[in-house]
Amino acid sequence: MYYDMIMTGFGGQGIQMISQLVAVASIRKGLNITYLPSYGVEKRGGRTNVTVVVSDEDIGSPITNMPCALIAMDRIGLDFYQPVLKSAGVLIYNSNLIPPDAIERNDIDIVKVNCNDEAVAIGNAKLANMVTLGTLIGRIDFLKYEDIENIIEEVIPEHHRKTIPDNLKAVKRGMEISKNN
Amino acid sequence: MSEKKLTKGNIALAEGAIQAGCRFYFGYPITPQNDIPEYLAMNLPKVGGTFVPAESEIASINMVMGASASGVRAMTSSSGPGISLMQEGISYMAGSEIPGVIVNIMRCGPGLGGIDPTQGDYSQAVHGGGHGDYRNIVLAPASVQEMFDLTIKAFELSDKYRNPSMIIADAMIGQFQEACRLEPDHTVEVFEKPWSLTGAQGRSPQILKSLFLGPGEQETHNRDLQKKYREIEEKETIAESFMLDDAEIMVVAFGTPSRISKTAIRYLREDGVKAGLFRPVTLFPFPQSELHDYSDKIKKILVVEMNTGQMLNDVKVSLCKDAEVSFYGRPGGGIPYPNEIAEEILKALKK
Amino acid sequence: MNRVFAYPKSLNRVQTHFCPGCTHGIAHRLVAEALDELNITGNTIGIPGVGCCVFLYKYFPIDVLEAPHGRAPACATGMKRARPEKIIFAYQGDGDMAAIGTSEIIHAANRGENITVFFINNSVYGMTGGQMAPTTLLGQQTTTSPYGRDFKNEGYPIRMAEMLATLEGVAYSARVALHTPKHVNRASRTIKKAFEMQMNDMGFSIVEMLSTCSTNWRVSPTEALDVVENEMIPYFPLGTFKERTGKDFL
Known part of the structure; x- marks a missing residue:
């Protein structure tokens, strides 16, 4: 089993949070992971790109130029990584910030998520990332909802623990969207 | 644990x-x-x-x-x-x-x-x-x-x-x-x-x-x-070998390029290309004799580094004289992707 | 009979490598006497810089770490942090402290490292053969200021003791001279005081000593003593520039 993904957007969209949830949940299932965030100067511009690789074997490269999945939370990230997404790979995109005509590939599995609207509907605009995470969980077979539920408490900072039920609600909503998409 | x-x-x-x-x-x-x-x-x-x-x-x-x-x-x-x-x-x-x-x-x-x-x-x-x-x-x-x-x-x-x-x-x-x-x-x-220097009380000065x-x-x-x-x-030498037992070509790399090479080697193995990796973990002492022994069996060598060939000479002096050494380096700021290393491995094999 | 003077126990009985007329040997003797009087020889580690002081280990029966040029205060910082119960002193010349090592001395002093630093100011680079130092007097001829030091080209002589006294972390900063018995006696008390500052956890202490270098000054030993009195002291006034009386950092 091998699965690599790039998650991209701008700072504050919660990309580090959802990629950490994927990484920690995978570790708890006994899988190997690598988690490579952008750092330093790259971070200063406000961009966040994270590459996560999950495998049941030792992982070699922590970088990829043909990921199995791309989660694009904004247009800049989508434009940058869309060309390298693996054929038949999964593209999950934030359709609140990315117009449909930005999608140029027709050889991939496209999941459109109005994640900002969905988050507001649940009660907090900050849950957009968790809706997106839910759509990803709906598309992969190595992690299930329960795997996220089991580890969410150790990833979310202590002062945000009271938001966990809403976060999980958002993940569930994302999974529904994934199923219907 | x-x-x-x-x-x-x-x-x-x-x-x-x-x-x-x-x-x-x-x-x-x-x-x-x-x-x-x-x-x-x-x-x-x-x-x-x-x-x-x-x-x-x-x-x-x-x-x-x-x-x-x-x-x-x-x-x-x-x-x-x-x-x-x-x-x-x-x-x-x-x-x-x-x-x-x-x-x-x-x-x-x-x-x-x-x-x-x-x-x-x-x-x-x-x-x-x-x-x-x-x-x-x-x-x-x-x-x-x-x-x-x-x-x-x-x-x-x-x-x-x-x-x-x-x-x-x-x-x-x-x-x-x-x-x-x-x-x-x-x-x-x-x-x-x-x-160590702890004061010379009761002993000769150090x-x-x-x-x-x-x-x-x-x-x-x-x-x-x-x-x-x-x-x-x-x-004190330490080195890791990966899929070298039947290898026809040996990649030598340390740090990040060694990891990316592993992924490249897995790609190639799927296509039946017998590639393997030797990774020095100690750079001094350099694992010369281990490398020499492998080069006795594996004659094609590809050194991969994220520089323009600084470890290359240490590898060359370690190998058997008839080993054929190729080099793939990415200077400061360049990171090779697995498919790029895979291509270099194939090139080195054909040489 | 009551003995009033003897060869210090903390000074090895070896032949000196210092030139005839050099007062550096007196500085060594005074440090050794202070170690004896305070009974700290076996608990003390000396860290010389590079220059005429580099052979510290030949003269003192103590543990010695030889520091890179100018870096003794940094080495002393590391050692004192690791062994706060030990007495650590750095020993530097003008090139070592006032040129290449300014960064290390200023920051060790400013952090208030609880160490003692002895600074030999003889206005030249001694060991390398009499080149101009940051402490070389205006008009003074050296091998690298053959026309005499001119502030337009080489700037002004630097007054370390005064400069360091401005830093909060410094507990004690004083300048003494070694050219007459009166001054030697005063230097002796000052050196002891500097060690006591460290023993009482008061913070950073420095003693600058005006010393002769008749070889590189190209004068006779007795003339060299006059140079200290008539040329050095007017520019480098003697005195205590800072003396902390309580642990004001507590």
Whole structure:
């Protein structure tokens, strides 16, 4: 089993949070992971790109130029990584910030998520990332909802623990969207 | 055994230092290694340790020298430009046989360069850096777990041989995260330090120095140092081999390129290409004889580095004479993708 | 019979490498006497810089770490942090402290490192053969200021003791001279005081000593004593520039 993904957007969209949830949940299932965030100067511009690789074997490269999945939370990230997404790979995109005509590939599995609207509907605009995470969980077979539920408490900072039920609600909503998409 | 935790490379290294018994850190900020001083500033005081933000890397290494001379485990960390400033002190430590651990989370150069990963400081670490005929013990981690484990090893070897140990890891290894066991896999070795400076009460005064002016003294001192380096070469090499048993081509790489090469090798194996990897974990001592033995069977060699060929010559002198060596290097700031390395492997095979 | 003077126990009975007429040997003797009087010899570690002071280990029966040029205060910082119960002193010349090592001395002083630093100011680079130092007097001829030091080209002589006294971390800063018995007696008390500052955890202490270098000044030993009195002291006034009386950092 091998699965690599790039998650991209701008700072504050919660990309580090959802990629950490994927990484920690995978570790708890006994899988190997690598988690490579952008750092330093790259971070200063406000961009966040994270590459996560999950495998049941030792992982070699922590970088990829043909990921199995791309989660694009904004247009800049989508434009940058869309060309390298693996054929038949999964593209999950934030359709609140990315117009449909930005999608140029027709050889991939496209999941459109109005994640900002969905988050507001649940009660907090900050849950957009968790809706997106839910759509990803709906598309992969190595992690299930329960795997996220089991580890969410150790990833979310202590002062945000009271938001966990809403976060999980958002993940569930994302999974529904994934199923219907 | 403790549960593995998602851990950043730099943090694993810093925690490894604490668990190795290092209680003194001296350093100056530079990207991409700032997690190390920040973690230690927070956590050393909790274990009775001391963190001093030094005024420069020159001061940092000399503070390490002073602390180590009195027998404690001490360290500093930096990246390219800062490591260049430390070379004077490192040379004095080697000459005075004072241990200490120096960490270089390599950023690309020359000059201020950039903060992207690189292996451009291989020669500086392995073949000198400072003045004089000395060697550092050099360890090259390729995973977050090794950032932890090899830091402990660096302290052990440094004390065992009274020689500076250097850890060189490219920025990728420092910045990425993996699951890591943050507990030593063995009882950390400690060594008696009868040579340390603790005051001459009840014994003869002791001197740690590198100045030898008497007739023949300097040559004798250097011969003794060389004898020590040969002993280190005999006893302390570490290397990893991956899919080499039936390999027709051997990739030689350390750090990040070794990991990316593994992925490339897996690609090629799916197509029936018999490729394998040899990864030096210790860069000094360089695993010459292991490499030589492999080259007895595997005649095609591809050296992959994130520089323009600094380890290449160390590989060449290790191999059997009839080995055919190719090289794929990406200079400072360039990172090869697995498919790029795979192409180079195929090219080298066809040669 | 009551003995009033003897060879210090903390000074090895070896032939000196200092030139005839050099007062550096007196500085060594005074440090040794202070170690004896305070009974700290076996608990003390000396850290010389590079220059005429580099052979410290030949003269003192104490543990010695030889520091790189200018870096003794940084080495002393590391050692004192690791062994706060030990008495650590750095020993530097003008090139070592006032040129290549300014960064290390200023920051060790400013952090209030609880160490003692002895600074030999003889206005030249002694060991390398009499080149111009940051402390070389205006008009003074050296091998690298053959026309005499001119502030337009080489700037002004630097007053370390006064400069360091401005830093909060400094507990004690004083300048003494070694050219007459009266001055030697005063230097003796000052050196002892500096060690006591460290023993009482008061913070950083420095003693600057005006010393002769008749070889590189190209004068006779007795003329050299006059140079200290008539040329050095007017520019480098003697005195205590800072003396902390309580642990004001507590």
